[in-house]
Amino acid sequence: MAYQALYRKYRSQTFGSMIGQEIVTTTLKNAIVNEQISHAYLFSGPRGTGKTSAAKIFAKAINCPNQVGGEPCNICDICTEITRGTLEDVIELDAASNNGVDEIREIRDKSTYAAAIAKYKVYIIDEVHMLSAGAFNALLKTLEEPTPGVVFVLATTELQKIPATIISRVQRFAFKSISTAEISGHLQEVMEDENLSYETEALDVIARSAEGGMRDALSLLDQALSFSEEKLVLNDALLVTGAISNQALVDYISYLEKADSKSALEQLNTIFAEGKNMLRFTEDLLGNFRDLLFDEKSEISHKLLYRWIDIAIDSLKALKETTQTKIVADVMTMRLSDSKVALLETEPSLSRIKAQTAASQSDIVVSRGEEFKEEETVEPATILKSKPKASSIMRVSRDRVLAVLDEAVANPDAITKIKEAWGDVLGASASPRDLAVLKSTRLAAASTSALILTVEHENLVKLLVGNPELTGTISSTISDICGFQPEVLTLAEGDWREIRAVYASNRRTGQILAEASDVLPDQIETEAIQYEDKEDISQLAQQLFGDKVNIIND
Structure with a gap:
C-alpha cells in the first residue's frame, strides 16, 4: 500500500476524535440528535484546526442511517463514500479555484434537485472568502431562499472578508487555535500508534512550531521522522522546525542582562550561522520575555523587561518590512543590551532633576x-x-x-x-x-x-x-x-x-x-x-x- 501522509492518515473521522474544539462538536452533535439541521453553516478559524474535517463529519452524521448520539458509524456505504469523497450528494468545492459567478450559479441550479442517495445534499465550500463579489451575490440568493434538504457548509480562515449579508444568514462556529499541550499529547498518541521512539521535548518543539494547527503539527512530525534515524530527538526537531533551542535563548538573555553586547552579538551570530530565521528568533525571544515577566523567581526587573518587550516588538515590525534581517537583529541586540545601562542612568537622573526642581521651587x-x-x-x-x-x-x-x-x-x-x-x-x-x-x-x-x-x-x-x-x-x-x-x-x-x-x-x-x-x-x-x-x-x-x-x- 502506498505511503499516506500522517495528517491524512490521522484525520478526524468523528466529532469525538477532534482535538480542542469541544464547544463546536457538542453543539453540532446536539443539533443532529434533536434534528435541528440549519440550511447553512459557517466554520471560521485558523488553518489546520479541523474546519473541513468537521464539515465532512457533519455531512456523514446527518446522512448516516446508523448515527448514535450525533456521531456517524463510519461503516455504512454512505459514510465510507463520503470519507472517500465519492458520494455524489456531498459536493466539496475549493472557492480559491471556483470563485466566479458561473460556478455559484451552477451550484444554485443543481441545488434545486433532491439528493439521489442520501437524506441531505451537502455543499462544502472551502476558503469561501476567495469568492468574488458577484459570486457572493449569487450565493446570497440561494441562502435567502434555501431548498429543503440542501445544506451549505462554508469554511474560511479570514472571517473579516465575508460580507455581513452572508454571515447574518448562516450559523457561525468559531474554531479556536489548539493549545500546545493538546497538540503535544496527540502527537504522542500518533507516535505510540506508529510504534516509534521519541523524546517528549522534541514533540513539544514541534507542537510550539505548529502555532495552534494540528495539520501543521502532523506535517512537521512527518518531516522530522524522515530526517531522524532510529529515534526522534530534540536536535532533529530543532533543525527541521528552525526553532531556537531554549539554552541558546537563555545564554543570549543572560548576556543582555549583563549588558554584554559583544557576547550577545557573538551568540546571535552563532544562531544565525545555524540557519535560524531572525523573525522566528525574535518571536521566540519575545515569548521568553513574556515568560520571565510572569516568573516570580526571575531576577530581571519588570521595568527592564517592559523595555525589552517594546524593543522586540519594534524589531518584529522592522523585520517584516526588510530583507536585511541580520542587520535589524544586530541593532535590536545592541538596543536590548544598552537598555539596562540606560535604565540605571535614567533613575538617578530623574532623582537629581526632582531634587533640583524642588530646590528651585523653594528659592x-x-x-x-x-x-x-x-x-x-x-x-x-x-x-x-x-x-x-x-x-x-x-x-x-x-x-x-x-x-x-x-x-x-x-x-x-x-x-x-x-x-x-x-x-x-x-x-x-x-x-x-x-x-x-x-x-x-x-x-x-x-x-x-x-x-x-x-x-x-x-x-x-x-x-x-x-x-x-x-x-x-x-x-x-x-x-x-x-x-x-x-x-x-x-x-x-x-x-x-x-x-x-x-x-x-x-x-x-x-x-x-x-x-x-x-x-x-x-x-x-x-x-x-x-x-x-x-x-x-x-x-x-x-x-x-x-x-x-x-x-x-x-
Missing part, C-alpha cells in the same frame, strides 16, 4: 509681570562644566546643541514641518541598511539651521556621523520639501538627556553659559534670555517635555 518665586527673584539655586556653570562620562560619544559641541535648542524654542514650526516630511526622508534612503539605521533614531529637536537625532546605542552615532551620504540625503530631502536645509546633529540618548537638563536649568535662571574649549569655529553665539511672565516658562516647558506638562494657574 524662586515667579508671578505674572514680575521678574525672577533668585536667592539660592543650583549653579548652572557647575552643571555645564561637568564633563560627560568617558564612555559617551559626543560628535558635536554642547554649545552647538544649546544654540539649536534656542532656535527651536523661537521657531517651533520647524520641527513640525520636518516631522511631516520624515516619511519622504525614509523613502529617500538609498539602502536597507540606511533605512534600518534611520528607523532606530528619534527626532529630538529641530530648527531651520539644524536637527538633532538621538539613538539608544552609541555605535549608531558612529554609523550616522561616518555616513555623509546619508546625512546629506536627509538635509537635501528636507530642503526640497520644507524650504530650509538643516545640518544633521547626532547624539546618544544619554548625552541628549544631560544637555536637555542643563538647558532647562539655564533657561530657568535666564542664563546661557558656554565652555570656550567646546566652541566650534562656526558656533552660533547665544544671548541670555530673560522671562517676563509665566507664559514664557509654560511655552518652554511644552517645547521640551510635550504632553507631560500640566499648567496650574494659582
Whole structure:
C-alpha cells in the first residue's frame, strides 16, 4: 500500500476524535440528535484546526442511517463514500479555484434537485472568502431562499472578508487555535500508534512550531521522522522546525542582562550561522520575555523587561518590512543590551532633576509681570562644566546643541514641518541598511539651521556621523520639501538627556553659559534670555517635555 501522509492518515473521522474544539462538536452533535439541521453553516478559524474535517463529519452524521448520539458509524456505504469523497450528494468545492459567478450559479441550479442517495445534499465550500463579489451575490440568493434538504457548509480562515449579508444568514462556529499541550499529547498518541521512539521535548518543539494547527503539527512530525534515524530527538526537531533551542535563548538573555553586547552579538551570530530565521528568533525571544515577566523567581526587573518587550516588538515590525534581517537583529541586540545601562542612568537622573526642581521651587518665586527673584539655586556653570562620562560619544559641541535648542524654542514650526516630511526622508534612503539605521533614531529637536537625532546605542552615532551620504540625503530631502536645509546633529540618548537638563536649568535662571574649549569655529553665539511672565516658562516647558506638562494657574 502506498505511503499516506500522517495528517491524512490521522484525520478526524468523528466529532469525538477532534482535538480542542469541544464547544463546536457538542453543539453540532446536539443539533443532529434533536434534528435541528440549519440550511447553512459557517466554520471560521485558523488553518489546520479541523474546519473541513468537521464539515465532512457533519455531512456523514446527518446522512448516516446508523448515527448514535450525533456521531456517524463510519461503516455504512454512505459514510465510507463520503470519507472517500465519492458520494455524489456531498459536493466539496475549493472557492480559491471556483470563485466566479458561473460556478455559484451552477451550484444554485443543481441545488434545486433532491439528493439521489442520501437524506441531505451537502455543499462544502472551502476558503469561501476567495469568492468574488458577484459570486457572493449569487450565493446570497440561494441562502435567502434555501431548498429543503440542501445544506451549505462554508469554511474560511479570514472571517473579516465575508460580507455581513452572508454571515447574518448562516450559523457561525468559531474554531479556536489548539493549545500546545493538546497538540503535544496527540502527537504522542500518533507516535505510540506508529510504534516509534521519541523524546517528549522534541514533540513539544514541534507542537510550539505548529502555532495552534494540528495539520501543521502532523506535517512537521512527518518531516522530522524522515530526517531522524532510529529515534526522534530534540536536535532533529530543532533543525527541521528552525526553532531556537531554549539554552541558546537563555545564554543570549543572560548576556543582555549583563549588558554584554559583544557576547550577545557573538551568540546571535552563532544562531544565525545555524540557519535560524531572525523573525522566528525574535518571536521566540519575545515569548521568553513574556515568560520571565510572569516568573516570580526571575531576577530581571519588570521595568527592564517592559523595555525589552517594546524593543522586540519594534524589531518584529522592522523585520517584516526588510530583507536585511541580520542587520535589524544586530541593532535590536545592541538596543536590548544598552537598555539596562540606560535604565540605571535614567533613575538617578530623574532623582537629581526632582531634587533640583524642588530646590528651585523653594528659592524662586515667579508671578505674572514680575521678574525672577533668585536667592539660592543650583549653579548652572557647575552643571555645564561637568564633563560627560568617558564612555559617551559626543560628535558635536554642547554649545552647538544649546544654540539649536534656542532656535527651536523661537521657531517651533520647524520641527513640525520636518516631522511631516520624515516619511519622504525614509523613502529617500538609498539602502536597507540606511533605512534600518534611520528607523532606530528619534527626532529630538529641530530648527531651520539644524536637527538633532538621538539613538539608544552609541555605535549608531558612529554609523550616522561616518555616513555623509546619508546625512546629506536627509538635509537635501528636507530642503526640497520644507524650504530650509538643516545640518544633521547626532547624539546618544544619554548625552541628549544631560544637555536637555542643563538647558532647562539655564533657561530657568535666564542664563546661557558656554565652555570656550567646546566652541566650534562656526558656533552660533547665544544671548541670555530673560522671562517676563509665566507664559514664557509654560511655552518652554511644552517645547521640551510635550504632553507631560500640566499648567496650574494659582
